[in-house]
Amino acid sequence: MLLSDPTLAVFCLFCAAFFAAGLVRVMINLAVLDHPGDRSSHETPTPKGGGVGVMASFFLFFPLVQDITGHSVLRTDVFLTALATLFLAAISWFDDMYQWPAFIKLAAQCIASALVIAGGTAVAWPGHISGIILSVIWLLFITNAVNFMDGLNGLISGSLIAGNFFVAAVATYYGFPDLMWSALMMAACLLGFLPFNYPKAKIFLGDIGSQSCGLLAGTSALYMTRHTPLPSGWLLGPSLLFPLIFDVTFTLLRRTLARQSLMQAHRGHLYQVLHRSGMNAALITVCECLFVVWGGVVAVYVAHQPPVSGVCIALPLLLLPQMGWLALAVIRTKKHPVGRW
Template structure:
């Protein structure tokens, strides 16, 4: 028999630790490489700061993923795994080149659509209402969520922390929701983000960049689709959207508000709630910690709603998820009246 100190779970945990340190090492390299993000009119930072920390996160994830899967007895030679990996690698590469050369938004959008289509072609897609409509909705979901994560990556530690906490919650509740296959990949991505986070929070020495935010966004959207397909709980499909709800709410509210105000939806801006609160003088660390707490609340809501029938579970979850977001919106409204920030 294999000694306990060489058992599969111990080896897998050791790989997670190695991935975190490897990601941290690559992040240090990217800091020294100094591909700078110069402050613009929508930036929260005032000084040029290196970007591309997501290179460390993505590289560590791809390097250790096959090893962790093999150690834990999960095959990587499956269509859904292979195409998801290729799609994420494609999007990460295009995003990194965009970080370097500032390509037109149309190129990034095409890359997002291609990557989303590859994921769905691998079989990770909504099974309803029909296979074709489910596939179309899945592509739209993946493109939207990839952009939502990218839009929300504008404050130290906000996105990397939210995604790290979300992945830890997926791993913690994987057995309860009937998706044990996601436990180790979620832990691995959380470990890679943990290697990056100390360089970005509370003070940013480097940013995640599009390479990290878009790559992680695609993986998060894919995991949510996988849970919808495979969860054994009646309302288990809620776990992904509930964990991501703070990001989804902020993006959808901002888009709707800007549309009603007659602003361009594709123009860069600082109108997201977290940006408005930061502009009002609120401590950025406190803003980030509040967003992290919303993700934890989403995990609790999904846990409570999971045993309910789909319709009842969705109604219960929506009401509970909206409560802190409406409070967050009311707080932003009151604060900006006391500390004017100009047009949202």
């Protein structure tokens, strides 16, 4: 008896998770070490490159699931996004090993973003050219935001798993059902990695994992914005990513106002400050994942609102838990001083 297509696709998801886990074990044994630095939360050298397992599994099983579910991988937007992610993953892996200068990473991110935009995945407003520029800025920002926030066990992998499951759950409601299986595939691959990184880290994603996942997260948000028929449906991507966006934006603004170098490695992100104040790392990760889910709930709540009304309603609701998170950091650092942050 032949399996139905959805059943076979789900089977592929399980295979992807186990294959990713197997490759992560290989990377642990390979032991490309991440030595503690100025922005590190760990104290002993720990293997990195878990993203090799995540991305290799994703690119192996994603085309298979796409074919099973009747979605072509030869579409221009899918093909160029895959090419962009492979390119950025390759550069990021070499950077993980050889610690290349920052301008090389930025150049690779720009090329990858350009490839994504060339595939047609860009916002169409406020105009054609301005929409392209805005889309490139968005991709660069989200790629780096995910990279910056990948500094605590399970935080990024857990947040992206939560976000991808949420996207898969509401994809049909939002009008882009073809995104459901790709979101589930990314969640499955990250689930294969998560047990090796949370609650105790045996390996880190590395830049190959964080930057590649960041590019895909930013691209998915652009795709959702471009294809949803709901008036405020475009808020789904930014709302799910809002915990990362808030932390990175707040930290950049604070360091700018304090006249601290934006290029210097630091441990001044809110999640790092809370960890330095003695807050349990596993609890911080759980809270960040819950913030992602809250962002998704807010996005669904405002989806049918006119665009301006949607923003006016969603923004305070998204800011509320983040302001509480910031207040908690201030209170804890007064009781448990962490120095300048």
